[in-house]
Amino acid sequence: MPKIIDHEKRRKQIAEATWRTILERGMEGATVRNIAREAGLSLGALRHYFTTQDELLGYAMTLVKEKAAARINEVAKTDLPPKEKAVRLMLEIIPTDEETMAEMEVWFAFTAYARHKGEEFHPQHDGILAYIRGLIDWLDDNKHLKPNLDKETEAEKLYAIADGLALHALLEPERLSKEKISRVLVQHIESLFI
Amino acid sequence: MPKIIDHEKRRKQIAEATWRTILERGMEGATVRNIAREAGLSLGALRHYFTTQDELLGYAMTLVKEKAAARINEVAKTDLPPKEKAVRLMLEIIPTDEETMAEMEVWFAFTAYARHKGEEFHPQHDGILAYIRGLIDWLDDNKHLKPNLDKETEAEKLYAIADGLALHALLEPERLSKEKISRVLVQHIESLFI
Structure with missing residues (x-):
């Protein structure tokens, strides 16, 4: 067809x-x-x-999500060592190149705009928290995670780190290089491992 | 006068x-x-x-900063135990009540707006990173910090956690209660302590 x-x-x-x-x-x-x-x-x-304009903007945001999901799936399919894979998976949701920076810029502008548009838009429901919970579960299932961690708190914290770094990368790209972002993620992921 | x-x-x-x-x-x-x-x-x-409108908006943002700084100074003056004080100091820059939520909302709207206004606005230079570096140094000077921590990476991470939680508190106030925010901060601050 x-x-x-x-x-x-x-x-x-x-x-x-x-x-x-x-x-x-x-x-x-x-x-x-x-x-x-x-x-x-x-x-x-x-x-x-x-x-309508809202239909168009909503669709444009859906595509941002789909592009990120496609990149994540590519990384998930690789057979990198677990620590490296976890870091790479987190890097896919933080803007570190022109394409992901543009996505973040659109997300940011759209989210700020949608806040005064009432209930039709839910840009915050981007699935990132569910994705991060899945990552923590995967580490746990594969016995990589330190014992006695509160998984829910760790997921919330990792989610905050991801979006905090994403926001700072957007607002201060010259200060927050990809290397600095990676260093924070590597250090944090290592702190979760046995 | x-x-x-x-x-x-x-x-x-x-x-x-x-x-x-x-x-x-x-x-x-x-x-x-x-x-x-x-x-x-x-x-x-x-x-x-x-x-001009820009002068007015710039001044309104400066006042947001000053209000936060005044709250932080109040907490800094208390003689709470170090862990509790560190958590309370972090809580002052994360929206958990009506007043701080309004400040964050204004910050968010203003930052998104300013991105397409050129160079006059630097809403990201809000002094929070310097503040967090100061907090890490204070913990270190008072021998609370675990040895061998990379202080610069820890400051960047704590900064990301603060702004990530602030963003999520703004976008999902029903999901992210003050209790949840505190739990993440307490867990994280404890992980830095000897």
């Missing part, structure tokens, strides 16, 4: 134009009109793919 | 009207006109105290 595939491909292109618009102009500038221009579409053509 | 005192007092009242406006309407709604209305002033009267 090539028509449906084209439809989805076009929606992705529009989502990417949305990210570029947010990166250049901030959320204030992410109007349907500006996004259409960035995507090289008429306003009417864009409306064919997304009826 | 009562006139100067009145001037400063009025500027603070306007800054507080700015926070309320941001909390109610988001940054999009934090126009000089809306802030003047919230402060009960004419546009002309407001311009007497702040020439």
Whole structure:
């Protein structure tokens, strides 16, 4: 059914134009009109793919999540040693290159914007906490985790470290290099291991 | 010089009207006109105290910092046991009540807004990292810190934990109670102690 595939491909292109618009102009500038221009579409053509601005922004955020999930799955499939794998898995959710920095920028702008938009948006439900709980469980199941750790507190702490580093990497990219981020993660993951 | 005192007092009242406006309407709604209305002033009267919107917003953010600094100084003066004091000092920079939640909300909205405003704003330079480095040094000077810790990495990690918890407390206040935040901080501070 090539028509449906084209439809989805076009929606992705529009989502990417949305990210570029947010990166250049901030959320204030992410109007349907500006996004259409960035995507090289008429306003009417864009409306064919997304009826409302909120639908478009929601979809653009979903794609950010999907891209991160795809990267995580790639790392999960490797057979790196457990410590290294755990660090690499955490690095996938912290902006350390142009692509992930752009994703974080979009997430940040979108989350701030959505806070005054009421209940339709739940950008915080990005699945990261569930993902980190899964990582702690995996370490535990494989007998890597120190005994007597409170897994729930450790998951909450690792979640805070991940989003704290992500926020600082976004706001102070010159101070917080990838090396510094890695050093914190390596040190922390090692502190969890037997 | 009562006139100067009145001037400063009025500027603070306007800054507080700015926070309320941001909390109610988001940054999009934090126009000089809306802030003047919230402060009960004419546009002309407001311009007497702040020439530009950026000057007003910058001052409102400075006041957020000053309020946090005043709370921190109060805790620093107490003679709590070191572990408890360290946890309390960290809790002062994480939103756990209505006042600090409002400060975080303003910080978040303002930071997102300022990212597309160029170089005049540096909301990330809030002094928190320097504050946390000072806390680690204080623990070290008083022989509480485990030997062989890399203090710079520990400061970066504690900074990430603080801002990560602050972000999550803002975005998910129902999930992340003050008790949960305290549990993470107590566990982490204890892990640093001899």
